[in-house]
Amino acid sequence: xxxxxxxxxxxxxxxxxxxxxxxxxxxxxxxxxxxxxxxxxxxxxxxxxxxxxxxxxxxxxxxxxxxxxxxxxxxxxxxxxxxxxxxxxxxxxxxxxxxxxxxxxxxxxxxxxxxxxxxxxxxxxxxxxxxxxxxxxxxxxxxxxxxxxxxxxxxxxxxxxxxxxxxxxxxxxxxxxxxxxxxxxxxxxxxxxxxxxxxxxxxxxxxxxxxxxxxxxxxxxxxxxxxxxxxxxxxxxxxxxxxxxxxxxxxxxxxxxxxxxxxxxxxxxxxxxxxxxxxxxxxxxxxxxxxxxxxxxx
Amino acid sequence: xxxxxxxxxxxxxxxxxxxxxxxxxxxxxxxxxxxxxxxxxxxxxxxxxxxxxxxxxxxxxxxxxxxxxxxxxxxxxxxxxxxxxxxxxxxxxxxxxxxxxxxxxxxxxxxxxxxxxxxxxxxxxxxxxxxxxxxxxxxxxxxxxxxxxxxxxxxxxxxxxxxxxxxxxxxxxxxxxxxxxxxxxxxxxxxxxxxxxxxxxxxxxxxxxxxxxxxxxxxxxxxxxxxxx
Numbered sequence: 001x002x003x004x005x006x007x008x009x010x011x012x013x014x015x016x017x018x019x020x021x022x023x024x025x026x027x028x029x030x031x032x033x034x035x036x037x038x039x040x041x042x043x044x045x046x047x048x049x050x051x052x053x054x055x056x057x058x059x060x061x062x063x064x065x066x067x068x069x070x071x072x073x074x075x076x077x078x079x080x081x082x083x084x085x086x087x088x089x090x091x092x093x094x095x096x097x098x099x100x101x102x103x104x105x106x107x108x109x110x111x112x113x114x115x116x117x118x119x120x121x122x123x124x125x126x127x128x129x130x131x132x133x134x135x136x137x138x139x140x141x142x143x144x145x146x147x148x149x150x151x152x153x154x155x156x157x158x159x160x161x162x163x164x165x166x167x168x169x170x171x172x173x174x175x176x177x178x179x180x181x182x183x184x185x186x187x188x189x190x191x192x193x194x195x196x197x198x199x200x201x202x203x204x205x206x207x208x209x210x211x212x213x214x215x216x217x218x219x220x221x222x223x224x225x226x227x228x229x230x231x232x233x234x235x236x237x238x239x240x241x242x243x244x245x246x247x248x249x250x251x252x253x254x255x256x257x258x259x260x261x262x263x264x265x266x267x268x269x270x271x272x273x274x275x276x277x278x279x280x281x282x283x284x285x286x287x288x289x290x291x292x293x294x295x296x297x298x
Numbered sequence: 299x300x301x302x303x304x305x306x307x308x309x310x311x312x313x314x315x316x317x318x319x320x321x322x323x324x325x326x327x328x329x330x331x332x333x334x335x336x337x338x339x340x341x342x343x344x345x346x347x348x349x350x351x352x353x354x355x356x357x358x359x360x361x362x363x364x365x366x367x368x369x370x371x372x373x374x375x376x377x378x379x380x381x382x383x384x385x386x387x388x389x390x391x392x393x394x395x396x397x398x399x400x401x402x403x404x405x406x407x408x409x410x411x412x413x414x415x416x417x418x419x420x421x422x423x424x425x426x427x428x429x430x431x432x433x434x435x436x437x438x439x440x441x442x443x444x445x446x447x448x449x450x451x452x453x454x455x456x457x458x459x460x461x462x463x464x465x466x467x468x469x470x471x472x473x474x475x476x477x478x479x480x481x482x483x484x485x486x487x488x489x490x491x492x493x494x495x496x497x498x499x500x501x502x503x504x505x506x507x508x509x510x511x512x513x514x515x516x517x518x519x520x521x522x523x524x525x526x527x
Binding site: 252253255257270271272273274275285286287290 | 432
C-alpha cells in the first residue's frame with residue numbers, strides 16, 4: 001500500500017499553514033502506511049543560503065560541534081538547527097558542494113536527507129503522527145511540500161528506506177507502488193555516475209528523474225520519459241525548487257485523487273486526506289489519468 | 299427522515315444500525331452526513347431503504363447492497379457498489395476504479411465519469427454512466443448491461459463473456475474477443491428502458507449508441523485458438 005500527500009500553494013497567505021495542512025493530510029493516511037513516514041517542505045526564499053538536512057542515530061554526539069567543525073573546514077559560517085534526530089545546516093550557497101564533501105569526511109555516519117536552496121526533509125520509522133510531532137511539521141511554513149506514509153514491500157523498514165527520497169538539489173520524490181526493473185536501472189544509473197544510499201526501488205525512480213534533469217530535461221519531460229523507462233506500478237509525486245508533479249503508470253491501480261482551487265493544488269492517495277483543506281467542498285476534484293504527466297510551477 | 303452523523307457516531311454504529319433494519323421497518327429514509335471520504339459506508343444493507351450520503355465517499359461504499367436505494371451526493375472512491383445484489387446506487391459525481399465490480403444485480407448509475415475497470419467481472423448488474431469510463435472496463439464481464447453516454451478507454455470488454463455493452467461515444471480500443479455487434483430492435487428497447495431507469499433519457503437516445511459484445515472465440519476453448527490463450 002503506502003499513502004502519499006502533496007500540497008502546492010498558489011495563495012501566499014496560506015504559506016504559514018503549509019506544515020499544519022500537510023501534517024494533517026499525512027496523519028490521515030496512517031492506515032495506508034504505519035511503518036514510517038516522511039515529509040519534504042520547500043520553505044525558504046531565494047536568499048543565497050543553502051540548506052543541508054542531515055540525520056543521525058546518535059545526534060547528541062554527531063551534532064554537538066558540527067556547525068563549528070564544518071564552518072572551520074569550509075571557511076564559512078555554518079549554522080545548525082536541530083530537530084530530534086535531524087538537523088538543518090545552513091551555509092552560503094556557493095559553499096554547498098564543499099560543505100557536503102567536508103560533512104562526509106567529518107561525520108561519515110551522518111546521513112544527508114536533502115540539500116539545496118530551500119528543501120528540508122524529515123523522515124523516520126514510526127507512526128505518521130509521531131513523526132510529524134517529533135519534527136514539529138505543523139509549525140513549518142512553506143510554498144509546497146509532499147509527504148509519505150510507508151507500508152514497506154521492497155526494502156527494509158529503516159530511516160533511509162522511508163520516503164521522500166532526494167537524489168538531487170531541491171529534488172524529492174514519493175512513491176506508491178513497486179518497480180520491477182529497478183535493479184537493472186540502478187546499474188545503468190551507477191554507470192552514469194549516480195550514487196545510491198539504499199536498495200530501495202523508489203530511490204531509483206528519484207535518481208532516474210534527477211539524472212534526466214541533469215541532462216537538461218525539465219520536470220515534465222523527465223516524468224514523461226519515466227513512463228517508457230520504468231516498469232512496474234507507480235504513482236509518483238515529485239517536488240522541485242519551484243515545481244510539483246504527478247504521474248501514474250499506465251495500469252494506474254495505485255490510487256490518486258487531486259483537488260485544485262484558486263489557493264492550491266492538492267494530492268492524496270485518497271480523498272479523505274484532503275477533506276479538511278480550505279474550500280475543498282467547491283474544489284475541482286479529479287483522478288489523474290493513467291500515463292499522463294501533471295505538473296505545476298511557481 | 300433519520301439523520302446519521304458519521305463524525306460523531308462513527309462507521310461501525312452506522313452499519314450496525316442499517317443492518318438492524320433487515321425485515322420490516324418504517325424508518326426507510328436516511329441521510330448520512332459528514333461522509334468525508336470514509337470507507338465502507340452503508341455496506342451490506344439488506345432492506346428497502348432510501349439512503350442519501352452527503353459528501354464524497356472512500357472505498358467500497360454501498361458494497362453488497364440488497365434492496366436499498368443509496369444516493370451519493372458527491373464522488374465515490376474505489377469499489378463503489380462492489381458485488382451489489384439488488385437495489386440502486388446513484389452517484390451524483392464521479393466514481394473511482396472498479397465501480398460495480400462483480401455486481402450480481404440491481405442498478406448502478408454514475409452521473410459523472412467512472413475511472414478504470416468499471417464493471418469488471420460484472421455478473422448481472424446494470425450500470426449506466428452518464429460520462430466516460432476508463433481503461434479495462436467490463437473486463438471478463440459475464441452478464442448484465444453497461445451503458446456509457448460518453449467514451450470508453452482502452453481494452454473495453456477484454457475477455458468478455460455475455461454482458462452487453464452500449465457506448466455512445468468513442469471506444470479507444472476493444473479488448474481481446476470484444477467486438478461491435480448489430481443493434482437490433484430488442485436492444486434499442488432495452489436501452490430505452492435502461493436510460494429511463496438510469497435517469498439519462500433526457501440526455502441521450504438509444505439510436506445514438508453502438509453495441510459491443512463477445513466474439514465467443516476466447517471463453518469457449520477452441521483448440522484452433524490455443525496460441526491466443
